Amino acid sequence: xxSAVLFSIGAATVLLRRNxxxxxxxxxxxxxxxNLAFVTFGRMAGDIDGQVIALFVMLVAAAEVVVxxxxxxxxxxxxxxxxxxxxxxxxx
Amino acid sequence: xxxxxxTLAAAGPGAVSxxxxxxxxxxxxxxxxxxxxxxxxxLLGGRRLNRWGHWLAVAMSWSAFVWGxxxxxxxxxxxxxxxxxTLHLFTWVPAGNFQLDAGLLLDPLSVAxxxxxxxxxxxxxxxxxxxxxxxxxxxxxxxxxxxxxASMLLLVLADSYxxxxxxxxxxxxxxxxxxxxxNHNPDYAAAxxxxxxxxxxxxxxxxxxxxxxxATFGGVTYTQVLSGVDGASEGTLTAIGLLLLLGACGKSxxxxxxxxxxxxxxxxxxxxxxxxxxxxxxAGVYLVVRSGPIYEAAGTAQLLVVIVGAVTLVFGAVxxxxxxxxxxxxxxxxxxxxxxxxxxxGLGPVGYVFAIxxxxxxxxxxxxxxLGAGSVMxxxxxxxxxxxxxxxxxxMKVTWLTFAAGWLAILGVPPFSGFFSxxxxxxxxxxxxxxxxxxxxxxxxxxxxxxxxxxxxxxxxMTFHGGQxxxxxxxxxxxxxxxxxxxxxxxxxSVGLGGALAFDDTFLNWLEPATGVAHEEDPVxxxxxxxxxxxxxxxxxxxxxxxxxxxxxxxxxxxxGNPLTVAARKDLYQDQVNxxxxxQSGQYLTRSLVFVDNRGVDGVVRGTAxxxxxxxxxxxxxxxxxxxxxxxxxxxxxxxxVLGVVAVRI
Numbered sequence: 001x002x003s004a005v006l007f008s009i010g011a012a013t014v015l016l017r018r019n020x021x022x023x024x025x026x027x028x029x030x031x032x033x034x035n036l037a038f039v040t041f042g043r044m045a046g047d048i049d050g051q052v053i054a055l056f057v058m059l060v061a062a063a064e065v066v067v068x069x070x071x072x073x074x075x076x077x078x079x080x081x082x083x084x085x086x087x088x089x090x091x092x
Numbered sequence: 093x094x095x096x097x098x099t100l101a102a103a104g105p106g107a108v109s110x111x112x113x114x115x116x117x118x119x120x121x122x123x124x125x126x127x128x129x130x131x132x133x134x135l136l137g138g139r140r141l142n143r144w145g146h147w148l149a150v151a152m153s154w155s156a157f158v159w160g161x162x163x164x165x166x167x168x169x170x171x172x173x174x175x176x177x178t179l180h181l182f183t184w185v186p187a188g189n190f191q192l193d194a195g196l197l198l199d200p201l202s203v204a205x206x207x208x209x210x211x212x213x214x215x216x217x218x219x220x221x222x223x224x225x226x227x228x229x230x231x232x233x234x235x236x237x238x239x240x241x242a243s244m245l246l247l248v249l250a251d252s253y254x255x256x257x258x259x260x261x262x263x264x265x266x267x268x269x270x271x272x273x274x275n276h277n278p279d280y281a282a283a284x285x286x287x288x289x290x291x292x293x294x295x296x297x298x299x300x301x302x303x304x305x306x307a308t309f310g311g312v313t314y315t316q317v318l319s320g321v322d323g324a325s326e327g328t329l330t331a332i333g334l335l336l337l338l339g340a341c342g343k344s345x346x347x348x349x350x351x352x353x354x355x356x357x358x359x360x361x362x363x364x365x366x367x368x369x370x371x372x373x374x375a376g377v378y379l380v381v382r383s384g385p386i387y388e389a390a391g392t393a394q395l396l397v398v399i400v401g402a403v404t405l406v407f408g409a410v411x412x413x414x415x416x417x418x419x420x421x422x423x424x425x426x427x428x429x430x431x432x433x434x435x436x437x438g439l440g441p442v443g444y445v446f447a448i449x450x451x452x453x454x455x456x457x458x459x460x461x462x463l464g465a466g467s468v469m470x471x472x473x474x475x476x477x478x479x480x481x482x483x484x485x486x487x488m489k490v491t492w493l494t495f496a497a498g499w500l501a502i503l504g505v506p507p508f509s510g511f512f513s514x515x516x517x518x519x520x521x522x523x524x525x526x527x528x529x530x531x532x533x534x535x536x537x538x539x540x541x542x543x544x545x546x547x548x549x550x551x552x553x554m555t556f557h558g559g560q561x562x563x564x565x566x567x568x569x570x571x572x573x574x575x576x577x578x579x580x581x582x583x584x585x586s587v588g589l590g591g592a593l594a595f596d597d598t599f600l601n602w603l604e605p606a607t608g609v610a611h612e613e614d615p616v617x618x619x620x621x622x623x624x625x626x627x628x629x630x631x632x633x634x635x636x637x638x639x640x641x642x643x644x645x646x647x648x649x650x651x652x653g654n655p656l657t658v659a660a661r662k663d664l665y666q667d668q669v670n671x672x673x674x675x676q677s678g679q680y681l682t683r684s685l686v687f688v689d690n691r692g693v694d695g696v697v698r699g700t701a702x703x704x705x706x707x708x709x710x711x712x713x714x715x716x717x718x719x720x721x722x723x724x725x726x727x728x729x730x731x732x733x734v735l736g737v738v739a740v741r742i
Contacts, residue, residue, distance in 0.1 A: 011727060014720075014723055015720055015723055015724055015727065016720075018720075023719075023720075084718075084719045084720060085718055085719075085720065
């Protein structure tokens, strides 16, 4: 239940906020809510698969944070803005 | 030539030893090869042959004639039943089960043709040496003439329909090249194209006929086809007969494909004499006679041959009455005379003999008259309008005399050659069939003879008699010996050939092995009455022409004339009919096909491309570049999937 609420908050953050850092934080929130759900269901089922997967997710999220923050920094450096709406060059 | 059959008949077997005759026959391919070599040398030899090239062509033609005479003599030395011989030359198309050999068929019919073709061609070659003297392209002219002779000989000597077709196309090609010989004149070039296209229509019939023959009889040699006739159904034979008739109509300028012959007069006059009077245009008659057994087994096709002949014979005669161009009047007359031959060829074995007989006689007198017309044109500086002639008999005595011989021959005045052939055709027309048919066909032929007498006399009187209508300052003169001698020889043929061939039924007996035994039946009215009627009609025609074109003054400009005259001057609107029925509808068809192609076929292709392009243009609007809108659509998609899964579970 808590994980669903956290996931929704994270998703809303991603969709509604314009600042890339905040959006990024939303993404992290969604990942962690998913982790919470994994661990919870793993405990309910009585095995450790859920915990193992949560550990993997954390690992991948750490790598993702590195790449994501680097991208955001690079974009900010060139465009003087951290808004996701300004970075709209990849279009038709 | 005139006395040839009888003298050789007298000389007979003793003159030619058996071994020599075999060798002569085995080398019959030389007949085709000699003129062909002449054509090749002249065409490839270039300018250095200009001085003597024409004599080479003349020599080739004469040597073909000499070989033809030897061939005739050797065949004549054999028993009548052995006179048909097939010569295997080489394997032509070896394709699996389909074996086609090129071979020559020597039999009385083909040899009769060979003699006529080579003799008339050789005379006309001699004539042309003088006639074309001032033409810069004389060498090319003679090359084409030799090519024509070679093709014509191949046509008549072929032992299969396929090889005949080669010669058939060869003469068509030579005809095209020679009609358009002066192709710097667009009208002449157009006339050549017209002849070619009209011939192509006929050739289509011949092509399809050959295909049906192959499908039905498994081969296309005369032997295979004509011996297989008994086993084939009448429907197939009728189809073959009609298609062959179509081919014959194209080549022989028979109704409804006759329109090209008048325009074909654009060629030099020797060409008109050789190709469009004496030889090539009679190839259709040869084809029908050669395919005799097919027509005998298919009554409908045979009847149609008669009808085509009858219609053309009247058609040509009517047109001939109105033409003022001397060559076009002669062309109309040719058409009409070939109509006679066609009619005879549709009357069964008796008719075949007389068709070929008339063909030979016609070859002589019509070629003679054409050469006469050429001589007149030569003397009158190329003028062809008969209204500008008149009283030329006095200044061109030889031309006048030779033309008179041809004129009397075509009229059928005894004892000139036309009498023996044409009267026999009329009699046979009265004797064949039952019910109203002999009456109908016979009277058409009879009336045709009367009209022929009128228009030929008109031509003769307008040119050589009556008042002088040419200007004082033009100096008509007799042509040189090179031109007059061939004319004299042909005139002698017009006088004596008929009698010589008809004497003691020589020609009839000669052709019998090739055409089948002829049973002459009695005409519905007595033969003497038919002859009397014919001569009376001919006399009436001549008298009418005399009153109108000799005694009366002929106006220099053509009078308006009655509707029939006006129509006849325009070839009875044949060109217009062709234009409306065939050309315009053909153009309409091509236009509509182009329209369908542009709008239909191209439309589908281009439409598909345009639709995909447009769709892509719409779809790429989705790529806004806004990350959050992508995220929204992803979320919406995920939610939709989840809802879907849940919905399925529940």
